[in-house]
Amino acid sequence: MVQEKIAKLIQKSIKVAQKNGAFPEIIIEHPKEMFHGDYATSVALVIGRSLKKNPMEIAETIKSQILDLEPDFFEKVEVVKPGFINFFLSQQSLINSLNNILKEKEKYGSAQTNKTVVIDYSAPNIAKPFGIGHLRSTIIGQSIYNIYQFLGWKCIGDNHLGDWGTQFGKMIVAIKKWANKEKLKDLSIADLEKLYIRFHEEIESNPDLEEEARVWFKKLEDNNKEAKEIWQTCVDISLKEFNKVYDLLGIKIDYVLGESFYQGKMMSIIKEANKKKIVVKSQGALIIKYPGDKLPPAIILKSDGATNYFTRDLATVQYRLKTWKPDLIIYEVGVEQSLHFQQLFWAIELLGWAKRNKFFHMAHGLYRSKEGRLSTRKGKIIHLESVLQEAIDKAKKIINESETGKDLPDKEKEKIAQTVGIGAVKYNDLSQHYTKNIVFSWDKILNLKGNSGPYLQYTFTRCKSVLRKSKTKINFKNIKDFNLEEKDILRTIYRFPEIVQEAADKFSPNLICNFAFDLAQKYNLFYQKHSIIKAETDNLKMFRLGLTAAVAQVLENSLSLLGISVPEKM
Ligand code: ARG
Numbered sequence: 001m002v003q004e005k006i007a008k009l010i011q012k013s014i015k016v017a018q019k020n021g022a023f024p025e026i027i028i029e030h031p032k033e034m035f036h037g038d039y040a041t042s043v044a045l046v047i048g049r050s051l052k053k054n055p056m057e058i059a060e061t062i063k064s065q066i067l068d069l070e071p072d073f074f075e076k077v078e079v080v081k082p083g084f085i086n087f088f089l090s091q092q093s094l095i096n097s098l099n100n101i102l103k104e105k106e107k108y109g110s111a112q113t114n115k116t117v118v119i120d121y122s123a124p125n126i127a128k129p130f131g132i133g134h135l136r137s138t139i140i141g142q143s144i145y146n147i148y149q150f151l152g153w154k155c156i157g158d159n160h161l162g163d164w165g166t167q168f169g170k171m172i173v174a175i176k177k178w179a180n181k182e183k184l185k186d187l188s189i190a191d192l193e194k195l196y197i198r199f200h201e202e203i204e205s206n207p208d209l210e211e212e213a214r215v216w217f218k219k220l221e222d223n224n225k226e227a228k229e230i231w232q233t234c235v236d237i238s239l240k241e242f243n244k245v246y247d248l249l250g251i252k253i254d255y256v257l258g259e260s261f262y263q264g265k266m267m268s269i270i271k272e273a274n275k276k277k278i279v280v281k282s283q284g285a286l287i288i289k290y291p292g293d294k295l296p297p298a299i300i301l302k303s304d305g306a307t308n309y310f311t312r313d314l315a316t317v318q319y320r321l322k323t324w325k326p327d328l329i330i331y332e333v334g335v336e337q338s339l340h341f342q343q344l345f346w347a348i349e350l351l352g353w354a355k356r357n358k359f360f361h362m363a364h365g366l367y368r369s370k371e372g373r374l375s376t377r378k379g380k381i382i383h384l385e386s387v388l389q390e391a392i393d394k395a396k397k398i399i400n401e402s403e404t405g406k407d408l409p410d411k412e413k414e415k416i417a418q419t420v421g422i423g424a425v426k427y428n429d430l431s432q433h434y435t436k437n438i439v440f441s442w443d444k445i446l447n448l449k450g451n452s453g454p455y456l457q458y459t460f461t462r463c464k465s466v467l468r469k470s471k472t473k474i475n476f477k478n479i480k481d482f483n484l485e486e487k488d489i490l491r492t493i494y495r496f497p498e499i500v501q502e503a504a505d506k507f508s509p510n511l512i513c514n515f516a517f518d519l520a521q522k523y524n525l526f527y528q529k530h531s532i533i534k535a536e537t538d539n540l541k542m543f544r545l546g547l548t549a550a551v552a553q554v555l556e557n558s559l560s561l562l563g564i565s566v567p568e569k570m
Helices: 002-018 043-051 055-069 091-107 132-150 167-178 181-186 189-205 208-221 225-249 267-275 309-324 335-351 384-401 410-430 453-470 484-493 496-505 509-529 538-561
Strands: 039-041 074-080 084-089 116-120 154-158 279-282 285-288 298-301 328-334 359-364 367-369 438-440
Touching (some): 002 496, 055 084, 091 538, 132 225, 132 328, 132 359, 132 367, 132 496, 132 509, 154 309, 167 181, 167 189, 189 225, 208 225, 225 410, 267 279, 267 298, 298 309, 335 359, 384 410, 410 453, 453 538
Parallel strands (some): 116 154, 328 359, 367 438
8 A cells, every 4th residue: 555655654754853752643645636746744744833843844854764765666755835745656656556456456455354344234124125225235235345355354244134023913913814824925025014004004993903913922932833934924025025136236145144033042131231230120111221311221121021123132242242253343224223223332331242332333324316205114115126127227228329238139238237227226325425315316327427337337348448459468668758647547546455445444435436436537538538559659558558457457346345247348
């Protein structure tokens, strides 16, 4: 990493510049404008302030130290008032980075560590449609998984299915009353949902249903055969439909340990909480009271003795800590559950299991259509599968109209349409910060000229097509001078490893999107202005092919971290 290397150089030279005194945090920025160099730091100002010395002098000392240590790495190091230092990488450094990309290929940007992370994502609910929120969680969670894995973390993906809880008592009652038991297996999630809605309608005139449902959930918890069978059928029906969505998205999650997995693992926790005196009885229920009432209390045992979502999440944490000994647990779950996770993380700290900074809730925002909130409630069911199918169909249209695409065999077109359509939906989600609400607009998602998945895939295929036409092995000698467009690509592309690291640290795949979009734009500008195959000299041609291959590689690496495949043609 170039940034890391510069940080180390600064660190070494500071020792000389300030002799003693507190070591400041070294912040290095990559200026947007090329004429400010590749990196800039204000560290001399910070030191100047703390030592009450002239920052310009300190900057000059740092500069000369660095140039002594690494004379060839920089074209120049510049000190500007009132004490900034700007670093300009030498042409050789830029070429070295380029060669490095061509050598490391799909590993370029990766790193190593022996840490472990558990990522809790997707987690749809049985007998309910796979919602838009679950789609977000699936897409973002998978990208986070890919990013951490690329950085060497051992990743454990866990799909915490909503497959347990009192609602299953209601479901069983509704099925027993209003569904054909012989044909249970043929029901769809939509049918199950209708039955659930009917239960809530009928309860208005028949309040006894409530008690019936409670009894049936109790039976389920006690392993009653009939209850278990009906429940299992609901799970099977739902998983069949969820798996269709996962197949379309090309996603497979390592573990599917739903809430039901934690039955029988909760009572010991209740006991432990009692013993550790972090719970009190309140109106028959057992609640965790947070010191100083900094959070509202959380129920861990209901007045009827039943556990709940919160208790199951506690058991889940305990299981994960024991089984995988993770350094970090990330929950990719909607913002509406923020309080739940705050309560959970604090409870874990109170129990003494782990510090709460071991946990992070990526609280994603809502999905909105232009007409308002996209909702799956009140029977207004959005069929996710049909949304994804529509994306594929729309992508097919684009391919049918494109220069290269229209003459491809149908089967290939189909495949590319899937890659482009699904990629577009994923990119649309990932390119915005996860906390933002997303507006769903087909025009934007599939815009071939804007910040979209198809635009990046298209740029990738453009690079690939150049490389196909050249048919030569890339091999170039030193280049004396870069033109502006070449330089702009070179001083962007070496930053990829830093961007990946930052995306992981800040849980922000959108940084990778921004980076890839920026790089693609710079390449397209270069492509329009300069000849590659017909460059003036053979060596220049080779260099530009090298640049093209590196851009293709870095775009591919970026998209792969986003869970988006690249087509060879489109
Ligand atoms: N099934 C839950 C829902 O749809 C999400 C579960 C998230 N994960 C967790 N460990 N609580 O609301």
